[in-house]
Amino acid sequence: MVNKTKQALRSMWDNLSVPVIATILALIVGLIIIALMGFNPIVAFRAIVRGAFGDGASLGETIVKMTPIICTGLSFALAARCGLTNIGAEGQLYMGGLGSIAVALYVQGLPAVIHIPLCLIAGAICGGLWGMVAGYLKVRFRINEIISTIMLNYIANYFINYMVSRVMIDPAGTKPQTAIIEPSAMIGRLFEGNRMHWGIFIALLCILFFYFYLWRMRSGFEVRVVGLNADAAKYAGIKDGKKILEAMFISGAFAGLAGTIELLSVHQRMYMNFASGYGFDGISVALLGQNSPLGILLSSFLFGSLRAGSNLMQMNTNVPSAMVSIIQALVILFIVASSYFSILMAKRRILKQAKGDK
C-alpha cells in the first residue's frame, strides 16, 4: 500500500517536474530581464500576482483569460496527437468567430437555450472547415501545414477586417465593428461585478470531449495511431489522409469555439483583432501541458493568470505586457532544454555502468 502511493507520487513527479521547474525558471529569468530593463522586479511580480489572484474580480479575470486559451491549447494538442503542427489556431479562431457572430446577429427570436448552442455549432463548424483547408492542402498537395496554416491566418485576418468594415458593419456607427449581438445569444456572467462568465464550463466540456475522443473512441484512437506511427497506421488499414482531415477539422473546431465563446461573452460584437494572441498562447499551453487534458487545464490557468496579471503590471510599473510572450517562450525553452539534461544523465549512467562492470 505504501509502495503503491510512493509509486503514484513518483510517477506524478516524473510528469510534473519538468513543467514545474521550467515555469519557475522562466519566471525567474523573466524577472531578471525586467530588472535589466531598469524596472523593479519585485513590484512587477507583486502586480502580476495581485492582478491575477488579488481578489474575486482578478481571479475572475484570470478565468476569463484562460477560457479561450484552454480551447486553443486543445486545438494545438489535438493536431499534435495526429502528428500535425497546427499553428493556425489564430485564423481558425477568427473564422469560427465570424460564423458564430453571423448566427448571433442575424438569427432572431430564438430562446437562449437554442440560440447559444446554435452559435457554438456555427463557430465550431466554421473554425473546423478553415482548419480542414490546411488538412486538404497537406493530403492533396503535401504542403507543410506549418506554412499553410500561417498563410491562412493572414488571409483570415484580412477577410475579417473586410467583413467587419464593409459587410457586417454596425449600421448605426462608422467604426469597423458589428452591432451588438442578440441578447438571446449572449453568454452571461456568473456573479455581479465579476467578469467571469459561463463560457468556462463550455471550455471544460471541451476538455472532456478531448479526453473521450482520443482515449475512449475508436476514431480518436486511430488519430493517435497516425500520430505515433504513420506507417503502422497504414498497415493496420487506417487511411491517414482521412484522419488528417478529421484531426484538422476537430482542431479547427476547438479554435473556432475559442473565438465564439470570447465573442458571445466578453465582446458581444466583432471587430478586428478581437482575440489577438490567443491562438499562439494555445501552442505554449499545449507544449507545457504535454498535450494532455489535465496538463492543458493547469497550464491554461498559468497563462491566463499571466495575461490577467500583466495588465496590472503594465498599468502599475510600465513594464509592457508583451513581457508575457517572453516568459512564455522561456517556459518552452526550458522544457525543450530539459531533454539535454536527460541526455547528459543517460550518458553518465552508461559511464557508471561501464565502470561498474570492470
Add this chain to the structure above:
Amino acid sequence: MGDTIINFLASTVGLAMPILIASLGLVYSERAGIVNIGAEGMMLIGALAGYIGASLWHNQWLGALLAIGCGLVIGWGFAFLVVSARANQTIVGAMLNILGAGITVTLNRVLFSSGTAMPDVANFKDIPIPLLSDIPVLGPIFFNRNALIYITFAIVAISHYVLFHTRLGLTIRAVGENPKACDTLGISVYRVRYGTILYSMALCGLAGAYMSTAQMASFIEGMVSGRGYIALAAVVFGRWSPLGVLAAVLVFGAGEALQYKLLAVWTEVPYQFFQMIPYVITLVALMLAANREDSNGPAASGVPYIKE
C-alpha cells in the same frame, strides 16, 4: 507605359529582397537537414536590431552588423537545442517566433516609448553603378540600387557555386540526405549542422535589418508579417537551390508589388483582398510545386541525428 513596367519590376526586386536574403540562408540549413520555422522571429529581431544599431551609431552598416550578430548568437542557441539537445525543430522554431514577437514589442516600447513617432535612422541609399546604371530597363532595375541588393546578388552566385560545385557543398548536401553515412566517413554531422544554422540565422537577421534600414528607415511592430514563413515556402518552391530560390522570390516580390499597384489603381475593390495576395500566391506556388516530380526535400529533413 514603359516606365510603369520598369517601376513595377524595380519594386518587385526590392520587395523580394528580404525574402531572398532569408531563404538563401534557409537553403543551406534545410540542405543539412534542419527545418527552421523560427525564421520569422529571427527576422523580427533582426529588424529591431538593425534599427537600434543604425540609430545608436548613426550608421546603417553597423545596424546590419548588429542584426547579423544577433543572428549568430540566437543561431548558436537554436543549434544547441536542435542539434546537441536533439529537441524538436518545430517546437524550438515556434518558441523563437513567440520570443521574437515578445522581445521586439517589449524592447521597442521600453527603448522608444510607444506613442511617439519613430525617428528615422540612417539607412541604405541607392548607389548607381557608373555606366551599368545607364543601360535602359536593366539599369534602373538592377544597377541603381542600395548596397545590400548588390551584396545579395553576389551571395546568390557564390552560394550556388559553393553548394553545387565544391566539396563543402557536397558535404552539406550529404549531411541532409544521409547523416549516418557521413558520420562513417568521418564528417562531423554536428559541426555541419551548427555551421549551416549559424549561417542561415545570420542571413535571417540581415533580412530583418534590410526591412528596417533599407526598405524603410524605421521599425514597426510585427513588420515582418509572415515573410519568414514565405521564405520557407520559397525554399520549397525553389527546389532547395539558391538560383531556384531567386526565381521563387521574384514571383513573391511581384505579388507584393502587384498588391501595392492594385491598391492604388483599383479602389472600388476592398483593399483587404489585395492585402491577401502575397499569402494566396504562396499557397498557390506550393500547390504548383507539389505537382513536380522532384519536389521532395532532403531525406533527413527535420530528424535529429543521434551519434552512436
